[in-house]
Amino acid sequence: MNTALKLSYLGTAYHGWQRQKNGLTVQQLVEEAIEKTCGIKTSVSGCGRTDAGVHAEGYVANFKGDCRIPMDRLPHALNARLPGDIVIHESHIVPEDFDARFSCLAKEYTYRVHNSPTRNPFLTDRAYFYPQRLDEKAMAEAAAHFVGVHDFSAVRSLGTPVRSPVREIYYLDVERRGDMIDIRVCANGFLYNMVRAISGTLVFVGCGKIPPGNIPKILLSKDREQGGPTAPACGLYLTALDYNMENININVKPIRR
Amino acid sequence: MNTALKLSYLGTAYHGWQRQKNGLTVQQLVEEAIEKTCGIKTSVSGCGRTDAGVHAEGYVANFKGDCRIPMDRLPHALNARLPGDIVIHESHIVPEDFDARFSCLAKEYTYRVHNSPTRNPFLTDRAYFYPQRLDEKAMAEAAAHFVGVHDFSAVRSLGTPVRSPVREIYYLDVERRGDMIDIRVCANGFLYNMVRAISGTLVFVGCGKIPPGNIPKILLSKDREQGGPTAPACGLYLTALDYNMENININVKPIRR
Numbered sequence: 001m002n003t004a005l006k007l008s009y010l011g012t013a014y015h016g017w018q019r020q021k022n023g024l025t026v027q028q029l030v031e032e033a034i035e036k037t038c039g040i041k042t043s044v045s046g047c048g049r050t051d052a053g054v055h056a057e058g059y060v061a062n063f064k065g066d067c068r069i070p071m072d073r074l075p076h077a078l079n080a081r082l083p084g085d086i087v088i089h090e091s092h093i094v095p096e097d098f099d100a101r102f103s104c105l106a107k108e109y110t111y112r113v114h115n116s117p118t119r120n121p122f123l124t125d126r127a128y129f130y131p132q133r134l135d136e137k138a139m140a141e142a143a144a145h146f147v148g149v150h151d152f153s154a155v156r157s158l159g160t161p162v163r164s165p166v167r168e169i170y171y172l173d174v175e176r177r178g179d180m181i182d183i184r185v186c187a188n189g190f191l192y193n194m195v196r197a198i199s200g201t202l203v204f205v206g207c208g209k210i211p212p213g214n215i216p217k218i219l220l221s222k223d224r225e226q227g228g229p230t231a232p233a234c235g236l237y238l239t240a241l242d243y244n245m246e247n248i249n250i251n252v253k254p255i256r257r
Numbered sequence: 258m259n260t261a262l263k264l265s266y267l268g269t270a271y272h273g274w275q276r277q278k279n280g281l282t283v284q285q286l287v288e289e290a291i292e293k294t295c296g297i298k299t300s301v302s303g304c305g306r307t308d309a310g311v312h313a314e315g316y317v318a319n320f321k322g323d324c325r326i327p328m329d330r331l332p333h334a335l336n337a338r339l340p341g342d343i344v345i346h347e348s349h350i351v352p353e354d355f356d357a358r359f360s361c362l363a364k365e366y367t368y369r370v371h372n373s374p375t376r377n378p379f380l381t382d383r384a385y386f387y388p389q390r391l392d393e394k395a396m397a398e399a400a401a402h403f404v405g406v407h408d409f410s411a412v413r414s415l416g417t418p419v420r421s422p423v424r425e426i427y428y429l430d431v432e433r434r435g436d437m438i439d440i441r442v443c444a445n446g447f448l449y450n451m452v453r454a455i456s457g458t459l460v461f462v463g464c465g466k467i468p469p470g471n472i473p474k475i476l477l478s479k480d481r482e483q484g485g486p487t488a489p490a491c492g493l494y495l496t497a498l499d500y501n502m503e504n505i506n507i508n509v510k511p512i513r514r
Contacts, residue, residue: 008379010378121265121341122267124341
């Protein structure tokens with residue numbers, strides 16, 4: 001039996017999704033809740049790692065094992081064992097070959113910049129506070145250059161080795177609503193810290209440190225030093241996932257393709 | 258020299274506004290920031306106590322003493338000494354007789370109920386999560402009975418003795434926007450825990466435990482046992498203040514009277 005969970009979490013208190021020896025993670029707490037609720041000691045596979053402090057509005061995970069709790073009651077039963085900042089919204093029996101990570105066709109992240117002369121205490125740990133006025137039109141112009149199939153070596157941190165630094169970005173939108181600038185990016189996969197490096201680069205464009213037209217040159221350089229800094233984790237949200245919806249009966253926000 | 262500050266804070270980490278021997282308070286941190294920034298060891302007078310975990314979107318405080326930092330730069334200088342969950346927005350020189358507490362003509366609090374079958378991790382410590390569906394029309398009907406001059410003994414906790422339990426509520430609105438129910442109340446003053454006791458009583462009305470028409474009887478009883486429970490602190494926000502705006506050049510959200 002293979003069970004998929006849809007959850008959301010506020011990442012502030014956690015060292016990311018993936019289990020670690022030192023530091024509390026979302027995976028550990030979800031696995032402990034499943035063990036206490038269903039009596040199954042299992043490893044939960046998540047749709048992706050998230051860094052410490054990164055949030056998820058729509059996260060999908062799956063686990064194998066026979067759970068006797070009815071699917072429509074499982075979220076409530078798990079939530080009773082979880083802290084308030086991790087919430088299970090849905091659970092579904094899925095085909096045995098479904099894997100939250102490998103079955104995922106695309107992911108959307110949203111990076112939130114609070115662009116205001118003054119802090120907002122209610123956005124502490126929930127957006128990147130940037131007091132200098134940013135030009136969102138220049139940021140959008142720069143963003144367009146990232147869309148498509150590229151070697152994204154210039155906007156990643158070195159971490160776990162990957163086979164290829166080539167990914168396809170389907171869209172990368174910059175939208176201002178008052179003091180908030182949302183950078184929304186969807187791709188078939190992301191390199192380590194790629195969204196935060198792109199966001200830091202767009203912020204440098206927004207304050208005039210990098211001309212929007214320099215992005216193609218930066219990408220071609222494959223040199224991380226050419227772009228802007230890696231923006232802090234607190235502004236990053238996993239916001240949507242794309243699975244083959246005919247097989248997977250889990251309600252994730254649709255991603256435009 | 259008398260200086261007024263307009264500030265906002267996320268109350269989650271604090272034991273309320275007022276200085277305490279045991280526990281960190283907003284007043285203590287603001288006083289320490291003033292001492293470090295202006296070299297003035299002073300007592301800051303706040304517009305009201307707030308309980309542990311209560312938030313303020315618009316709070317006013319004042320302090321006496323000569324501060325050599327220009328008024329337009331004081332907020333920024335103080336913010337550099339304050340944690341991100343306390344933010345000074347404005348500072349103004351005010352008449353010597355201005356007192357943030359005693360000059361205040363009316364206060365508006367908003368109590369936020371997250372009324373949804375499922376928790377939202379992003380509302381942890383920021384709203385009262387109430388999964389059972391609430392009838393906001395019944396709550397609004399009950400709310401109307403609180404408006405006006407009443408003895409509010411039935412909806413307060415016993416704390417510091419006060420001269421009179423009579424206050425005037427100018428308005429008490431109940432508004433649903435999706436899963437959020439905002440209870441907005443403005444009065445010339447509030448008894449200890451009064452907004453939380455009114456909110457808990459309205460929640461009991463919303464889930465059918467108290468008929469809306471019972472409110473006048475509950476108020477007349479002056480018996481705290483007749484109403485609903487005191488709703489938790491995390492849902493409470495100080496949202497607006499009313500001062501005599503001709504003398505006090507501080508920008509607070511206007512309150513309709």
